[in-house]
Amino acid sequence: MTVAAELVARVEAGDRRALARLITWIEDDDPRAHAALAGLYPRTGRAHIVGVTGAPGTGKSTLVSALAAEERKRGRSVGIISIDPTSPFTGGALLGDRIRMMEHIADRGVFMRSMASRGSVGGLSVSTSDAVRALDAFGCDVVFVETVGAGQAEIDIVRTAHSVIVIEAPGLGDEIQAFKAGILEIADVFVVNKADREGADKTANALKVMLDVGNTMKQRRGDGPARVPAPSAAEAGHHGAREGNFPAEAYAPTTDATEWRPPILKTVAAERRGVIEVVDALDAHWRHLRESGAITQRERERVEDEVRQLLGRTLTRRCVEAGGLERYAALVDAVTARALDPRGAVEALIGAWVAQRKEAG
């Protein structure tokens, strides 16, 4: 058996050390990971992938930990990937999300991995989808991916999830942080965390107003996304009366029942309040994605995006390697010196690869 095949067998058998090693290889872009992932691919596509994003300190890690606890109560196994930024100056990273998740450490039904963003262009979203796939093949029913809602790379990652939670918290200034980061559009569920603090209602209201405006504009343009219905009141209440239960609000003014209206939910993640409602909303969204058929479209878009990214990365590497790193550097120098234009350099690089392919027959 090859090293990769052995790893595949171990991951399939539920060996978490093998899963951990596979994720390491994925992060290192090790060819053994590519072989193992090819072997595991048929086993993937079962997990519900949930992206969680928002400004630093809003409570993402705390909420994910609380959501994981609720998912476990519902009998599901959970995978968690938390991504923190790599320092562009030192290349190092401090990965502290685990601090909030240690409550699950003895539970074999929860696997958590911290990842640093590492900064290679396009590399983060590729390695994140591969790591998610590894957890999926391992048998996780739900996979949470936590990212700081900051740059385009993070947005690209959460976009690949089936359901996206965008978190806000009061006390981060009057602005809606997600609006600044341009991530409002991708939310399927809004959470206003730290509802124990003053200003939570104000934040929820500000969100609602902002979303109403955005929605009206979309409707006018007639290009709103094809959305599916939000959980009905009856559904949202199916766990009966509970303590610390916050009312859910669906923001959209539309009466069209085929549209998903992202609910705005208030939580106190640190005390696990309001968490049942968030999992209910995730379940409802997942169900509707499948029942409405929207899942097929999302999945296809996701796959296409991934294939395109991989194509770009793979071709880049092959073209550069075909001519050698020195030639690559010389071409960049020539463009800098205005002796060649950028497209000319690209043609030369592709030419080197084509020539190499011909030689190889």
Added chain:
Amino acid sequence: MTETKKIRVLIAKPGLDGHDRGAKVVARALRDAGMEVIYTGLRQTPEMIVEAALQEDVDCIGLSILSNAHGALFPRIVELLTGEGRNDILLFAGGIFPDEDVPEIKRLGFRGVFGPGSDTRDIAAFIRTEIAARGPVRG
């Protein structure tokens, strides 16, 4: 275009010891030295530390203790790692240890022991040297 492999470090505080300044200082210094540092927070049992190390697939574990409880905690952590077949992970420790305990800590397999006033640059250099000497850890 290939990057050199990143060193992944777990910094953990076993036991009930609440002195976390040193651990945080070291965690930040190692990040600034270009490593990926996973910090678990306070009050970890040996089981929690070993499980975190397995899931994170770290190259090394640095334990911080100032409460004099290393005598019970360190051997247990080594025992659990051995049981998981992961005694290839580099171990080191920092904090306050009586001089006469240091040989025993080293005998357990801890390659470095760093007391108060340790220069964090020395800690980073120690990790690099040890990891380089071990060859490819993630083979």
